[in-house]
Amino acid sequence: MNISLNRLTLWIALLATCAFTLGAPQTSFGQIRDEEEEEPILIEEDDLNELLMWIVDEKYEKVLYKAIRYTEDDDQKKHPMPYLYMSKAYMGIHNSDDPDLRESFEVDKLKALKNGLKYASKFVKKDKEMEYVPQEQEFIEEIRKETIIAAETEMDNQKYTKAKSYYKYLTSLDKEDPAAYMMFGTVYMVLKARRDADVQWEKAKNLLLDQQARGLTESQLDLLQYAFVKTIETLDQLGDRATAQSWVALGDDFVVGDREYEAVKRSLGL
Structure with missing residues (x-):
């Protein structure tokens, strides 16, 4: 009789332990998940x-x-x-x-x-x-404008390595800025790094075709016009008229009424 009671007591204790063990992890794991999801x-x-x-x-x-x-x-x-x-x-x-x-x-x-x-x-x-970035677009646009001015000054002074560093920074500020990639590629072309130029130009073309220049800021649109003109001029000067004409074909969809762009087209007989 005592043996039976002892066994019964052991079974009750075992069942209670199992019930506690099965139930406890649900609360414990939930707490752990909450702690993991909460950002420090x-x-x-x-x-x-x-x-x-x-x-x-x-x-x-x-x-x-x-x-x-x-x-x-x-x-x-x-x-x-x-x-x-x-x-x-x-x-x-x-x-x-x-x-x-x-x-x-x-x-x-x-x-x-x-x-x-x-x-x-x-x-x-x-x-x-x-x-945080979306809230700081006004500041980013300000620094972008200053960078574009500095880059164009270096281009005019034929300081192409310095210009390249500015255009690289522009691609870091916005990885969906087609004009920044276009000018990054054009500077590579001037520096006789055609393979690197093609990589950056491909990024620019894909962004233009995918997004159709939607969502670009004022300074990015201004840079886009400049980039088409400079890229076409550079390719023509380096004797690659076929690639220059391919950029004209693309540029006609994005640059309208710009005198410099129309002038560079005429220089190609287009």
């Missing part, structure tokens, strides 16, 4: 707001000093915003009329622009979920 706070909102206020107050030294510390931290360097504020700080220095300010940072206007571009590109790259 890499940088506190108050700290980011402090960087913003320093940008507004033009306290660029404070911005750069604090933001660079975030970018050197193993975890915090994953957050996109410090790179944005570093870019804005350098663009503030670039746009300033105070030469003493630039001298204090040991940069001239173009060096400040390049630093701004470098960190803007990192900002876009770090924002893998596109959580």
